[in-house]
Amino acid sequence: MMREYKRYDEYKDSGVEWIGTIPNEWDVERFRTLTKNIQNGKWGEEAQNNSDDIYCVRVADYNREKNIVEDQEFTIRNLDKSSREELLLEKDDLLLEKSGGGDKQPVGFVAQYKSEKPAIYANFMAKIEPRKEYIKTDYLKHVNISIYQKREILKVINQTTGIQNLDTKRYLEIESPLPSKSEQQKIASFLDKKTAEIDEIINKKEILIDHLEKYKKSVITEAVTKGKLGDKYINEDGELVDEIKMKDSGIEWIGEIPKFIDAVKIKRLTQIKRGASPRPIDNPIYFDDNGKYSWVRISDVTRSDDYLLETEQTLSKLGASKSVKMDEGDIFLSIAATVGKPIITKIKCCIHDGFVYFPEYNENKKFLFYIFKSEQPYRGLGKHGTQINLNTTIVGDIKIPYFKKSSQEKIANYLDQKTTQINNLINKTKQSTEKYKKYKRSLIFEAVTGKIDLRDYELEGGEELAEHNYSSETKRERLSAVD
Structure with a gap:
């Protein structure tokens, strides 16, 4: 990707920090x-x-x-x-x-x-x-x-x-x-061509990332709604088989489910409660850098993946007493800002009323996590083009497929493995994309400051045609109004 370009024979200090050295013949x-x-x-x-x-x-x-x-x-x-x-x-x-x-x-x-x-x-x-x-x-x-x-x-x-x-x-x-105008023209033409090529590569990689994200969601949805693990299905006894009989769940986001399970409302499995905040939240007496409980804000969840490992703030004993405490392994769901994002905490923490939690949920928590992770339960909960609105009642009324607990565990374990594979591909592609973006930035800087010599760059159609295409005389007559 990073090809070598030749340099000018001699350079001088431009006297400008952001520019650095420039070719001897250039001005500032x-x-x-x-x-x-x-x-x-x-x-x-x-x-x-x-x-x-x-x-x-x-x-x-x-x-x-x-x-x-x-x-x-x-x-x-x-x-x-x-x-x-x-x-x-x-x-x-x-x-x-x-x-x-x-x-x-x-x-x-x-x-x-x-x-x-x-x-x-x-x-x-x-x-x-x-x-x-x-x-x-x-x-x-x-x-x-x-x-x-x-x-x-x-x-x-x-x-x-x-x-x-x-x-x-x-x-x-x-x-x-x-530089001279002829060099400017070659630099601009070179960068237009090369950055377009890089943009095309970046665009293809971003399309691939989008396809992988959609594929991941489909894998999760198929697993939690139909018990489909790869090309196999979980049957009533928890065994993997080639096919099972299905029935209509009557729920749009679920579609068909195995005949031996039902769709139940979350509130039939657990209470749904909101977090709480000490007030006023900016009072320093509620915070302690050495506190036992981390203070979870929406931004902490947004930048985390499946698990909450750290937060920026910790609460004092008084602050924690006025909030809702979560223990390691508990699941909660954001209902503000980044709406509908689930997370499982790996640390002791407290949550505010921008989250809901499930204090009596005795099923497999990672299975419930993947149901929310699919984003499908939220379909139809917001008007077209608007952000969804969640609260304890809405979350409680969401119907989910109810597999027995041992099957939930198998589904969750499969999804842990499968989503890790997909995430690894996504992350590698993102890293590659960032490398191309960095290369593009570097190429622009090196070209406009003369760190690379483009005087021998061949303009498309020759210099006369290029000069005409860049000239103000090629302006069109475009006077006024919208047709």
Whole structure:
């Protein structure tokens, strides 16, 4: 994957920390020299179904993996003619996110407009207009990508009341490597081609991960509802056989079940209760770094897999007395935020009222865990396009297949083994995907800062055709409204 590229003969210190060394022939310039204008967008008014309606690109339309805005069904807004003409986007224009963001996804992200649709852009964005006598748009795009990935963008961000705002004046003071325009063109063309190839590989791997996740869910569902373990079924005596007789369960998510079992409501097997919180929860008297019971928050469960092994906080003796204690091996279910995620604790802990637990459940807990893990019992519990809503009553009324306890154990043991195999494949694929993403970031940085020499790179169609394709004279006439 990581092929070797040749380097320039001689380098010099750029004097800029994020850039490092550059080829002797290259320069360094600030964005204010390389940029003609940064034009802020407008949100306009609600669509009026008249000639002043026009597509409006939002930050939400960014493809953040590819740094582009693809053709899609954009929001329609209404702007007067002069504003539309002022803000009209051309294909390949650069759009800079100026407001919004957060710690994990800061503002300052740049995406290239790749649609043919006439569109303007919203007020949380700005269009970067490069000085084309100095710098090519596509090269500037990749420089901005590298600045963002290197987190250099954080130096020009102001944050108030949780909202980040890009300081345009400070952004324009960012220093950029500047090779000759012919080298810029080759670097941009090379990166467009290579990053597209890498993106295609990443996309295939992500599709594979999605298929493996769906396969895992189907394996779990078949096992807990039909007792199907691979190509065998568990019969009434707990033996593995080639086939068994089925009947309709009458429950949508379950479908057919073995004739010798029934579907029962969870509340017939156990009480369902909610956790509890000491109040007010931010009072330090409820916490103790050396406390006996860990304090479980939704975030602790979200980042865990099947088992809870640790939490970020522990409760004091007083705090634990005002919550609900769980012992090792107990199962509980989130009913807030990451709704419907089950987990089995491997530590002594306390849960708040964003979880429900099953204090009298005497069946195999891992079997119940896999029923929830399949996510199928939640089908139909939320309106289309909305988050499901769970509480003790809803969870208690969920019907589940009721195998005898020894069969539940066999099913759970099989699923432990099978899901581990599938998870290993998923994790290996994720690791490989991350390696390609890291390689892509490294390749962009090394190309735009001259760590690799691309002067001999062959442009498709030759330099004259490439120069024409990158020139502003290839702009289309795209004046106004939505058809």
